[in-house]
Amino acid sequence: MATGRAAVRPAAPLLLILPSLALAIGIILYPFYELIRLSVADVSRFGQVRGFVGGANFDRLFADPVFWGALGRTLEWTVAVVGGTVAASVPTALILNEDFHGRSIARTIVMLPWSISLSMAAIVWLWSFNGDYGMANAVLQQAGLISGPVQWMARAETAFPVEIAVGVLVSIPFTVTILLGGLSSIPPDIYEAAGIDGASRWQKFKWLTVPMLRPFISIAVVLNVIYVFNSFPIIWVMTQGGPDNSTHILVTYLYELAFRLGRPGPAAAVSLAMLAIVFVFTMIYVRLQRREVSA
Numbered sequence: 001m002a003t004g005r006a007a008v009r010p011a012a013p014l015l016l017i018l019p020s021l022a023l024a025i026g027i028i029l030y031p032f033y034e035l036i037r038l039s040v041a042d043v044s045r046f047g048q049v050r051g052f053v054g055g056a057n058f059d060r061l062f063a064d065p066v067f068w069g070a071l072g073r074t075l076e077w078t079v080a081v082v083g084g085t086v087a088a089s090v091p092t093a094l095i096l097n098e099d100f101h102g103r104s105i106a107r108t109i110v111m112l113p114w115s116i117s118l119s120m121a122a123i124v125w126l127w128s129f130n131g132d133y134g135m136a137n138a139v140l141q142q143a144g145l146i147s148g149p150v151q152w153m154a155r156a157e158t159a160f161p162v163e164i165a166v167g168v169l170v171s172i173p174f175t176v177t178i179l180l181g182g183l184s185s186i187p188p189d190i191y192e193a194a195g196i197d198g199a200s201r202w203q204k205f206k207w208l209t210v211p212m213l214r215p216f217i218s219i220a221v222v223l224n225v226i227y228v229f230n231s232f233p234i235i236w237v238m239t240q241g242g243p244d245n246s247t248h249i250l251v252t253y254l255y256e257l258a259f260r261l262g263r264p265g266p267a268a269a270v271s272l273a274m275l276a277i278v279f280v281f282t283m284i285y286v287r288l289q290r291r292e293v294s295a
Contacts, residue, residue, distance in 0.1 A: 038268035045262025057265040066245050067270070070253040073160070074229065074277075077249050081167040081231075082224045085175050086217065088168060093179035094209075107180075114173035122237035125166045129153055156246035159239050163247060166234055171227075175220045182216030183209075222285060229278065250274050 039057055042050045061067050096107050113121065128135045131151035140146045152158045186209065194204050232251045235241065241248035241256060248256070250270060258267035 035268050035271055038264055039272055041265055043264040043268075045264070047264060053265070057269045061266050061269045061273070066248060066253065069245065070248040070250050071273075073247070074249040074251075077160075077164060077167070077235075078225060078229050080164045081171060081228045082221060084164070084168040085171040085224055086220060089172050089175035089179055089220070090213075090217070092172065093176045093183060094205075096176065097180060097183040110176055111173050113170060114177075118170060118231070118233035119237055121170050122166065122234045125162075126153065126238050129162055153239055154243055156243055159243065160247045163235050163238055166238070167228065167231065170234070171224060174227075175224060178216055178220045178223075179213065182213045186212050218289070225281065226278065230274070 038049070040052060040054055042053045042056075044050060092110065096103065096110065129137075129152040131137065131149050131154060134152070136152065137146070137149045140150075141148070150158065152162050190208055191204055194208060199207070230251055232255065235247055235249060235252050236255065239247045241252045250273070254267050254270040254274070257263045257270060
C-alpha cells in the first residue's frame with residue numbers, strides 16, 4: 001500500500017495541472033496548425049480552403065516588393081523606436097529617482113500617457129500633425145522653423161519619421177516604470193561609500209548605476225522589441241501603410257493582405273515569417289545572455 005501511495009503522489013500534481021495544460025496547448029498549437037495549413041493552401045477571402053498550393057504563397061510573397069519594403073521598415077521601426085525609447089527613458093528615470101519637490105506629480109505626468117489606448121493616442125497625434133489645422137505646423141511656424149504648412153502624413157519622407165517619434169513617446173512610460181523599479185532596488189549605501197572614496201557623479205553612474213541597472217535595461221529592451229515589432233495601431237491609424245505603401249510594416253501589411261485584399265494564404269505566410277524573425281531574435285538574445293552570465 002505504501003508503494004502504491006508513493007506512486008500516486010508524484011502523479012497528483014500533474015493530474016491537477018493537466019486541464020490547464022491541455023487548454024494552453026490547445027490555445028497555442030491549434031492556431032499554429034491553422035496558420036501553417038492556410039499558408040500552404042489556396043484560400044478564398046471568406047476563408048474557404050480550395051486546395052493545396054505548397055510554397056506558392058511564399059513565392060508570391062517573396063516576389064512582392066511591398067513585402068521586402070515592409071520587412072526592412074519593420075526592422076528600422078523596431079530599432080529606432082526601442083533605441084529611442086531606452087535613450088530617452090534612462091535619463092528620465094534617473095531624474096524621477098532623485099528626491100525633489102513635486103516628484104510625485106512629475107512621475108504621474110510621465111506615467112499618465114500609459115493609461116491612454118494606442119489608437120486614441122495615434123488619433124490625437126494625427127490631429128496634431130494635420131497639414132491644414134494641426135498644432136505642429138502652428139508651433140513650428142511661430143518659432144520660424146518652417147515657412148508654411150507641411151503635409152506631414154501625406155509625404156513619405158516625413159510620415160514614417162513622425163510615426164517613429166510617436167512610437168517612442170508612447171513607449172516611454174512603460175520603460176521608465178521598469179527602470180524606476182531597477183533604480184529603487186539599488187542600495188544607497190554604495191553611493192555614499194563611493195562618494196567617501198572621491199567618486200564623481202559620472203563615475204558613480206558609470207561604475208555603479210549602469211552595471212546594476214543593466215538587467216532591467218535588458219528586460220526593457222526585450223519587452224519593447226516584442227511589443228514594438230508587433231505594434232499595429234500607430235501606423236494603421238495615422239497612415240494605414242500609405243502614402244504609396246511607404247509606411248507599411250509587416251503587421252500592417254499582413255492586415256491589409258488578410259482583410260482588405262482578401263488574401264488569407266499570403267497573410268498566413270507573413271505571420272510565419274514574423275514568427276521566424278521573433279524566434280531568431282529570441283535565440284540571439286538567449287545566447288548573449290548566456291555569454292554575459294558565463295563571463
